[in-house]
Amino acid sequence: MSPVLAGVLQLLALTAALALAHVPLGNYLARVYSSPKHLRIEKWIYKGIGADPDTEMRWPAYLRGVLAFSLAGVLFLYLLQRLQGVLPGSLGFASIDPDQAFNTAASFVANTNWQSYYGEQAMGHVVQTAGLAVQNFVSAAVGIAVAVALVRGFARSRTGELGNFWADLVRGVVRVLVPIAVVGAVILVACGVIQNFSGIHEVGQFMGGTQEWNGGAVASQEVIKELGTNGGGYFNANSAHPFENPTPFTNLFEIFLILLIPVALTRTFGVMTGSLRQGYAILGTMAAIWVGFVALMMWTEFAHHGPALRAAGGATEGKELRFGIGGSSLFAVTTTLTSTGAVDSFHSSYTGLGGGITMLGMMLGEIAPGGVGSGLYGMLVMAVVAVFVAGLMVGRTPEYLGKKIGIREIKFAACYILITPALVLVFTAAATALPTPGDSMTNSGAHGFSEILYAYTSASNNNGSAFAGLNADTQWFNSTLGLAMLLGRFVPMVFVLALAGSLARQQPVPATAGTLRTEKPLFSGLLVGAVLIITGLTYFPALALGPLAEGLA
Numbered sequence: 001m002s003p004v005l006a007g008v009l010q011l012l013a014l015t016a017a018l019a020l021a022h023v024p025l026g027n028y029l030a031r032v033y034s035s036p037k038h039l040r041i042e043k044w045i046y047k048g049i050g051a052d053p054d055t056e057m058r059w060p061a062y063l064r065g066v067l068a069f070s071l072a073g074v075l076f077l078y079l080l081q082r083l084q085g086v087l088p089g090s091l092g093f094a095s096i097d098p099d100q101a102f103n104t105a106a107s108f109v110a111n112t113n114w115q116s117y118y119g120e121q122a123m124g125h126v127v128q129t130a131g132l133a134v135q136n137f138v139s140a141a142v143g144i145a146v147a148v149a150l151v152r153g154f155a156r157s158r159t160g161e162l163g164n165f166w167a168d169l170v171r172g173v174v175r176v177l178v179p180i181a182v183v184g185a186v187i188l189v190a191c192g193v194i195q196n197f198s199g200i201h202e203v204g205q206f207m208g209g210t211q212e213w214n215g216g217a218v219a220s221q222e223v224i225k226e227l228g229t230n231g232g233g234y235f236n237a238n239s240a241h242p243f244e245n246p247t248p249f250t251n252l253f254e255i256f257l258i259l260l261i262p263v264a265l266t267r268t269f270g271v272m273t274g275s276l277r278q279g280y281a282i283l284g285t286m287a288a289i290w291v292g293f294v295a296l297m298m299w300t301e302f303a304h305h306g307p308a309l310r311a312a313g314g315a316t317e318g319k320e321l322r323f324g325i326g327g328s329s330l331f332a333v334t335t336t337l338t339s340t341g342a343v344d345s346f347h348s349s350y351t352g353l354g355g356g357i358t359m360l361g362m363m364l365g366e367i368a369p370g371g372v373g374s375g376l377y378g379m380l381v382m383a384v385v386a387v388f389v390a391g392l393m394v395g396r397t398p399e400y401l402g403k404k405i406g407i408r409e410i411k412f413a414a415c416y417i418l419i420t421p422a423l424v425l426v427f428t429a430a431a432t433a434l435p436t437p438g439d440s441m442t443n444s445g446a447h448g449f450s451e452i453l454y455a456y457t458s459a460s461n462n463n464g465s466a467f468a469g470l471n472a473d474t475q476w477f478n479s480t481l482g483l484a485m486l487l488g489r490f491v492p493m494v495f496v497l498a499l500a501g502s503l504a505r506q507q508p509v510p511a512t513a514g515t516l517r518t519e520k521p522l523f524s525g526l527l528v529g530a531v532l533i534i535t536g537l538t539y540f541p542a543l544a545l546g547p548l549a550e551g552l553a
Helices: 003-034 040-049 059-082 098-109 125-155 165-190 218-227 248-273 276-302 307-312 324-337 352-363 374-394 407-433 445-460 475-504 521-545 547-551
Strands: 200-206 209-214
Touching: 003 165, 003 248, 003 276, 003 324, 040 165, 059 098, 059 125, 059 165, 059 475, 098 125, 098 475, 125 165, 125 218, 125 248, 125 374, 125 475, 165 218, 165 248, 218 248, 248 276, 248 324, 248 374, 276 324, 276 352, 276 374, 276 521, 324 352, 352 445, 352 521, 352 547, 374 407, 374 475, 374 521, 407 445, 407 475, 407 521, 445 475, 445 521, 445 547, 521 547
Parallel strands: none
Antiparallel strands: 200 209
8 A cells, every 4th residue: 555545544534533423522512511410520529629610700700710720730730840859659750940840830731731851751650640641631621611611602692601610621621531531541551552650660772771661651641632632742752652652543543532622612612502504614614724734744745856755755754654654744734733732753854844834733823623622712713803804895794603793802803813923923033033042953044943933833822742953941941932831821811701701792683684604615715714814924924934945945
């Protein structure tokens, strides 16, 4: 079988699996976040944290819950790392330095999972399981909660209430993430992913000396790393490591886990708003972008010029032969079009244009289908902008799902769109202008610039993947990347929840003959165009200095 055909078959198998899971999981998620009943274990949790799950919240109260919970998570994870040296199960590892502890705490709480450390050489069992793995669950649940709050804003009328954050958070963990993660972890263990609490031990000879590995609860962390679009690996090689991702089947299964909830949430959106066709329109937009990026990536990696690459069947540098170019390309596009950041190959070793595609996927805002929760609310914000643009073109008041998109709503949407590019470009400019950060670059010229641009794009968009080659374990990068991750995660949530509150207060507007049909393919095409044009106008100068200059050289 040719490598190209193998890649296409993997794409078709993945699409079929997602299609089968889309309706049942989407319907289930809608029931979870609409049910007035609480499970017994959920009642115990509410009692323990002192929350009343039946109290409806307006958007400022909902936001305070998000920020308070996340701040507590940052402080707890920071302290856990600083105390690692005196904790049991530390495997003899020392406590983490302050700047790296801040970076890691901000990273995992912000659902970014950027790692400036070697996981198997820095973090013991307690930090990995009680700290990082726990944040993989709750940070993903926070993203879903905010997305559901925005959906309620579209679905409700003449009220500013968006639900209860604590109820949404607990239900996301207890009813959604934990059950799927348990099943997924069993599948990964059955396929060869390790799950233990062994210490450091020798595994044989390596280049004239002994090689040492430590075990860990890898399967349980691997499954939520992908399912929650987190991305932080137990080992430094991430999903290229055979202990995390041993076979082509596990590689495809992990891609499936990454896409599962973001794809299903479009069905949840349609069910909760009472219009399944609106959900399919959003899904169609996401699918069009995702398939287009996969096709472009496979083309750049299979058909790159050069006798060595043609003899190898494509650009094989930096890719695992277990997965091939097709599997690696599919993983790379999926992980950067979502907020996952896991890698089964090294993006820095991709062709110039291939590396640019991974960067562009993050620059779109990771909305195709995006992160768990963040992908849906990001695409809905873009839909609001597209409706507003369409209204200006035909001279009518823009409406979406029966809600008028006025000055207040478009201001919230515009602020949401602008915050992330501002973080990326300002921090990248500062890092390239100052003398010290440049010392962290392994390469010079366009590729070296791409290393820095990729790092801040990944951090600000809460992706977490690295271009490789950049030494990010410095005080400058640990501090600025940590700040970019926190601002890139929580400032946009402010505008999402404010938009949700504004929409929920509105009286629905009846559809007329002049109302734009937002469930039609025409609107999906308009939405794709809006996403690409806004991103292109924002990032093209930076891309021209990095991956485009390298790819066209």
